Amino acid sequence: MKFQNVKGTRDFYPEEMVRRNWLMGMWRKISRRHGFAEYDGPTFEYLELYTAKSGDGIVSELFNFEDRGGRQLALRPEMTPTLARMVAARANALPKPIKWFAVPNFFRAERPQRGRLREFLQWNVDIIGAAGEAETLADAECILVAVDFLRSAGFSPEQVEIRISSRALLAELLNCLGVENERHPATYTLLDKKEKQPDEVWQEELRRSGITPDQQQHLTQLAGARGAEAHRVIQNTLKTSTSPDGAAYAQLQQLFVYLRALGVADYCVFDLGVVRGLAYYTGVVFEAYSKGTLQRAICGGGRYANLLSAMGGGALSGVGFGMGDVIVLDQLAEMNLLPDSALSFDCYVAVEEQVDTVHLLKLVSLLRMKLGLACNYSYKSTSLKKQVAEAASQQVKYLLIMGTQLQLKNMQSGQQQLVAEHLDWSTAAAETELLSRLKQMLGNSPD
RNA sequence: GUGGGUGUAGCUCAAGUGGUUAGAGCACUAGGUUGUGGUCCUAGGGGUUGCGGGUUCGAGUCCCGUCAUCCACCCCA
Known part of the structure; x- marks a missing residue:
């Protein structure tokens, strides 16, 4: 009987282990110098912890099992539920803001492909409990940490960019256009798909989305508008309403003021096409996007105002991002940025x-x-x-x-x-x- | 879950249209160069050609199945 590693898992021979430790070391070093404390949780949790957040549909995507007492358990597919649980348990005792990071391994029962495996490591960085004006400071700091890593690893602004937008801003804009609140989630999904499929396909989906032709036209302008063009489109859209809100737009502009002050604006671009697939994002959303031959998100994150309360964690708003080791190592290798992985002794x-x-x-x-x-x-x-x-x-x-x-x-x-x-x-x-x-x-x- | 590509030594690859005992480089092991930098020389180990079946006098090569792997879709916490 010849054994091999399970589909979607990796063996780390010493050479690969040198690389893995280098990456983990970078993640820890960067996190710590921005004032984040490391935490970890169990490798498996009650299955309900995940279905509570993501619904029963999630079960097919994770490795679940029953223990001898008949309890339904699952290997962790992400950190947020564990984080929410841990924060909730001590919500009143923890000083705010809570600035925590983790570098755990996760398990997902998906079909492996380039950049996606069934067991992988992911850097998680979160700031929870920053309220009011401080929210934007926390948003900026999260993005700063991501940029600091990318820059320290050797990525130049020509190789990677942080695309930043805001769900709250999108909601404001959709309100100006008269799109009903119940249509917002579906519209986000539509915006998210703009750059991922051919224009004819997208236009077809837009026509079938049930919004008016006028709204469709505005949405086409909004989707994928970047930088100065995005600002122009937003200002035009806000004018169409008799009572424009504009608070989220002001907050996003403030965020960019902070990012310039922090010295990372050269990596950041305002991009209305960034939505993120997750339903629970409520404010800033961002992703690091590689501009190499394989164009894809290296990391993604955003603000989740209601997630913790939905999971019994109290009325705390949070912002955070995750970065997987598989894609980062893949992109670093492609750009010749991986350090020497030879053994070394004193x-x-x-x-x-x-x-x-x-x-x-x-x-x-x-x-x-x-x-x-x-x-x-x-x-x-x-x-x-x-x-x-x-x-x-x-x-x-x-x-x-x-x-x-x-x-x-x-x-x-x-x-x-x-x-x-x-x-x-x-x-x-x-x-x-x-x-x-x-x-x-x-x-x-x-x- | 759907579609496609690929499976020969640890790795990278050979082996005209089916034809003797499946080869090479790198890596590994041992010995030598009587000794201070990954060298060089010699030798060696390592393969049921992913697995199973079929066609054939004969299959690494052709056919079917299966498994693995990669890519794309779906999904993406």
Whole structure:
């Protein structure tokens, strides 16, 4: 019987693990420097937690099972329900705003394809409980974190952009056009599809949507309007109403003022075509869009004003985004931005023929446990040349050569120094002497 | 769930229209170059050609099924 990994899952051999750890490290570093605290929850929850948010239809999309007590459980397909549950449990005790992030693995029973697997990692960043004016600050900070990551990973504004819009603004505009509230969700879906299908198909769907020809014409102008053009279209639309609201429009303009102040405006573009598929977004919506050969969203997020209360979490508004590792790594690879994934250790001890293995082990143990260095040596007695070659293949910074003398070689500079003329393991004092000598030489060597 | 492409060594690929014992490079292992940078030389291990059936004197090659994988659709938290 030959086994293989389950469809849609990945094995992480050391080389891939280096990349994965690099990405997770970036996510954590970026999150922390913007003042976010890491949290996590269980890998599985009660099935109802997910059906409560997304309806029974979600069940076919997730891995669910029954435990021995007959309870219906499911592997987590996303973090928001868990987050809502955790926040709800301590809603009154947690200081606001709550700025949390997580880098969990998720499971979805979907058909795998490029950029989508059945188990994947996703960076989740949320700010919950910022109210009033502070909402826009939180929106800006969320987008800032996303841009900071993309820029730090090496994406240029030519390679990726953050497309930003607002559901609240769209609602305002639809009201001006006289589209009834109950038609808003369907209209959002329509707008969302504008760029994803041929124009004739979209126009056909528009005709069948049940809104008036006049409304259809305005909607065509709105959909996909970007930057200055979007502002012009909005101003024209607001004029068509006798009592325009304009609050959401003002808020969105304020958001862009903040983004300019934060220095990330070059990555951001106002784009009315961004809607996001999720029903629960109520305010700002945004996505990072890759402009590579495979054009697609790298991350997506937005403001959800009612989600937590709908899940028993109290009247707290939140804003957040998620970024999956599969697409990010895919896009980084395409743009040649992935770091070197070779193994690397701190040092390697090579021995000449006459060296006693017991002495070798004593030195290795000093390096590993007293100096805390990641250190390797060969189990076999092979030529010095092969040991040096192996050291080089492990990308070590230092090579220690043990013979009658002990020498230290800096593998980057090629410089070699004498550590000790003779190695004396007979007394504890001699060992301490050697240790401090090594500490000094390794500590002072330039990396 | 629908449609399409692809399955030969760990990886990248060979093997005229069916024809002897399925090959190469890289990687891996061992030995050598008596030793300080991924070298070079030699040797070796590794394959039921995804699996099952069929056609045939004979199938990696043709046919059917199945599984896996990739791509697109659906969906996208």
